[in-house]
Amino acid sequence: MMATNHLFKYVLSLGDDSLIIAQRLSEWAYKAPYLEEDIALSNISLDMFGRANMFLEYAAVIKGNNSIADDLAFKRSEREFTNRLIYEQPNGDFAKTMARQFFLDAYNKLFLEQLINSADSQLSAIAQKSIKETNYHIRHSSSWILRLGDGTSASHMKVQSAINDIWTFTGELFEMTENEKEMEKKKIGVDYPGLKSNWDKIVNDIFKEATLSRPKDEHMKIGGRQGIHTEHLGHMLSDMQYLQRAYPDAKW
Amino acid sequence: MSNNYEDIFQEKVDEGNKIEPKDWMPEKYRSHLIRQISQHAHSEIIGMQPEGNWITRAPSLRAKMVLIAKVQDEAGHGLYLYSACETLGIARDELIQQLHKGNAKYSNIFNYPTLSWADIGAIGWLVDGAAIVNQQSLRGTSYGPYSRAMKRICKEESFHQRQGYEIMSKMANGTFEQQEMAQDALDRWWWPSIMMFGPHDSESSHLSNAVKWKIKRHSNDELRQLFVDRTVKQADLIGLSMPDPDLKWNPKKKHYDFGEINWDEFWEVINGNGFCNKERINNHVKSHEEGKWVRDAVLAYANKRKNGVIDD
Amino acid sequence: MTNKGMYPWEVFIQSKTGAHFQHAGCVHAVDKEMALQNARDLYTRRQEGTCIWVVKAEHIVSSNPEDAESFFDPANDKVYRYPTFFKVSKKAKDL
Numbered sequence: 276m277m278a279t280n281h282l283f284k285y286v287l288s289l290g291d292d293s294l295i296i297a298q299r300l301s302e303w304a305y306k307a308p309y310l311e312e313d314i315a316l317s318n319i320s321l322d323m324f325g326r327a328n329m330f331l332e333y334a335a336v337i338k339g340n341n342s343i344a345d346d347l348a349f350k351r352s353e354r355e356f357t358n359r360l361i362y363e364q365p366n367g368d369f370a371k372t373m374a375r376q377f378f379l380d381a382y383n384k385l386f387l388e389q390l391i392n393s394a395d396s397q398l399s400a401i402a403q404k405s406i407k408e409t410n411y412h413i414r415h416s417s418s419w420i421l422r423l424g425d426g427t428s429a430s431h432m433k434v435q436s437a438i439n440d441i442w443t444f445t446g447e448l449f450e451m452t453e454n455e456k457e458m459e460k461k462k463i464g465v466d467y468p469g470l471k472s473n474w475d476k477i478v479n480d481i482f483k484e485a486t487l488s489r490p491k492d493e494h495m496k497i498g499g500r501q502g503i504h505t506e507h508l509g510h511m512l513s514d515m516q517y518l519q520r521a522y523p524d525a526k527w
Numbered sequence: 528m529s530n531n532y533e534d535i536f537q538e539k540v541d542e543g544n545k546i547e548p549k550d551w552m553p554e555k556y557r558s559h560l561i562r563q564i565s566q567h568a569h570s571e572i573i574g575m576q577p578e579g580n581w582i583t584r585a586p587s588l589r590a591k592m593v594l595i596a597k598v599q600d601e602a603g604h605g606l607y608l609y610s611a612c613e614t615l616g617i618a619r620d621e622l623i624q625q626l627h628k629g630n631a632k633y634s635n636i637f638n639y640p641t642l643s644w645a646d647i648g649a650i651g652w653l654v655d656g657a658a659i660v661n662q663q664s665l666r667g668t669s670y671g672p673y674s675r676a677m678k679r680i681c682k683e684e685s686f687h688q689r690q691g692y693e694i695m696s697k698m699a700n701g702t703f704e705q706q707e708m709a710q711d712a713l714d715r716w717w718w719p720s721i722m723m724f725g726p727h728d729s730e731s732s733h734l735s736n737a738v739k740w741k742i743k744r745h746s747n748d749e750l751r752q753l754f755v756d757r758t759v760k761q762a763d764l765i766g767l768s769m770p771d772p773d774l775k776w777n778p779k780k781k782h783y784d785f786g787e788i789n790w791d792e793f794w795e796v797i798n799g800n801g802f803c804n805k806e807r808i809n810n811h812v813k814s815h816e817e818g819k820w821v822r823d824a825v826l827a828y829a830n831k832r833k834n835g836v837i838d839d
Numbered sequence: 840m841t842n843k844g845m846y847p848w849e850v851f852i853q854s855k856t857g858a859h860f861q862h863a864g865c866v867h868a869v870d871k872e873m874a875l876q877n878a879r880d881l882y883t884r885r886q887e888g889t890c891i892w893v894v895k896a897e898h899i900v901s902s903n904p905e906d907a908e909s910f911f912d913p914a915n916d917k918v919y920r921y922p923t924f925f926k927v928s929k930k931a932k933d934l
Contacts, residue, residue: 301582301591302582304575304595304599305572305575305598305814306814306817307814307818308814308819308822309867310572310602310605310606311606311866311868311881312821313599314599314602314606314881314884315876315877317595317598318599318884321595321596321599324592324595325592328588328589331588344588345587345588348588349587368817369818418872418873418876422824422825423824425828425831426824426825426826426828427820427824429820430820430824430827433820514583515584517584518585518586522704524702525586525701526701527644549901599884603881607864610847610864613847613865619845822845826844826869829873
């Protein structure tokens with residue numbers, strides 16, 4: 276059914292976004308600047324895996340054929356993943372991770388506040404469950420932008436540089452594919468461009484307080500929803516999917 | 528009642544009362560505890576590495592989440608223990624320096640590499656299993672903050688062993704390759720796990736004071752025997768076998784007899800020549816140094832604002 | 840050597856509305872916002888507490904042990920022997 280396929284694509288993209296950022300955050304285990312932050316980052320990673328699981332389980336149900344969330348996570352190839360490019364960027368140093376996380380947390384808060392009103396009850400329920408933790412996420416990452424931006428001159432430089440580098444991937448958050456436009460018309464999906472002005476406000480306010488500059492708008496990189504990824508995704512998948520690919524008959 | 532501080536202290540210990548941070552304590556009691564608690568804390572933190580090694584490659588979403596939670600628990604346990612240790616008048620920074628310089632040790636077991644996913648099962652089942660035996664015993668330790676930390680840790684530990692055993696069980700009942708992988712992991716982790724209980728009682732230099740002061744409530748050999756007895760039965764249940772030809776049920780003693788531990792290997796690893804000793808410490812040093820600019824920024828930001836920090 | 844600027848904060852958790860606040864343990868932090876975040880991450884991982892209090896450890900006032908003799912400094916009402924509590928001359932080494 277065409278409609279089912281549209282919905283499947285939509286839900287899958289949300290699952291992919293959550294999955295890829297969760298995987299990136301999990302790479303920080305035992306490497307954080309101090310123990311308390313190690314725990315904080317893994318909490319956020321766990322929240323995002325939980326969210327990915329909810330979206331992917333729903334996508335699997337829509338797909339049918341006894342499909343499960345793990346099939347979608349571990350058996351699709353690079354060109355079949357539909358996450359936006361910002362999620363798959365390497366963690367880099369703590370500044371780079373926090374800059375990315377701040378942009379995403381602000382975005383996800385606004386996104387979920389809209390998704391709660393989805394005509395699709397399952398998506399609405401997932402948004403409901405995710406909002407509380409997202410409020411914590413934005414509090415955590417915006418605190419870090421403040422501390423790093425208005426900390427030492429070294430931290431200021433690092434976080435400004437991180438912001439400048441990742442800026443080119445932020446535009447894609449506000450793009451809509453044809454499918455997403457369809458979903459929005461049906462009141463199932465969210466109006467992504469509509470989130471931008473509130474996102475700008477959150478970002479600009481924190482930047483001001485953190486004495487950071489907003490980069491000039493530049494050419495934005497897009498392609499994730501079409502499966503056109505940066506070279507980073509392939510490496511992530513070969514690591515993540517290794518066991519399931521190496522032992523296709525095994526159950527874990 | 529004696530006026531002698533030492534007598535009053537010993538009386539408290541003998542009666543099973545807890546010693547709290549502000550109580551008088553022999554200097555040797557204090558230094559013994561600092562050594563023991565900090566090494567316990569370091570073990571939790573270093574232990575994050577061999578397991579953290581497989582987080583990105585965990586073979587299912589559920590397995591991945593469970594493993595992340597487990598590794599996170601270890602960070603948390605390290606924190607509880609560093610905090611308990613600090614009540615004795617030493618700062619976390621200094622404890623970390625001791626670890627980095629090699630002046631403080633951590634449990635040998637974490638100097639072994641995790642070579643396959645089955646190792647994650649083996650660690651949860653055997654290493655956490657051994658740790659649980661030890662930690663349950665330590666809930667009765669005489670020093671209040673240590674005892675309370677151990678109770679909290681024990682509560683959180685139960686899911687760790689179950690996680691590991693579940694992995695091993697699934698694999699032991701899975702494909703031929705999974706069974707081989709599981710048996711191979713058990714073969715490599717069994718002996719190091721029983722070495723976790725330390726030298727034989729007859730060889731342990733710290734033992735007598737530790738017992739007198741009720742820091743240690745059961746002997747190394749006692750705890751080791753308990754662990755062996757429990758674990759052999761668990762292995763039987765899932766069809767795996769222990770790599771010990773001398774392992775045999777002793778109907779008279781009602782315990783398992785087992786073979787002699789390779790003490791050469793034990794001392795080699797303790798003395799820094801294990802497979803991963805250097806790597807574990809280097810990783811810890813690296814993360815600590817790479818994080819310095821972040822900690823500096825945190826401090827600078829707070830100083831600019833005096834947010835809740837009152838001038839001393 | 841001390842943690843530059845990182846202080847111990849004692850954490851108290853109220854597990855559900857109306858319940859008593861219970862001492863859970865300690866976190867290191869440099870200010871109250873960080874102390875709250877760290878406390879939330881470390882001590883409410885298994886179940887959500889409804890409320891968290893954090894208090895800088897040095898602000899807790901404790902009674903002395905019950906025994907007749909004061910074994911330690913009788914004027915010391917600090918909870919722990921944290922080295923950061925003691926002011927020392929900058930010239931003092933190896934402390």
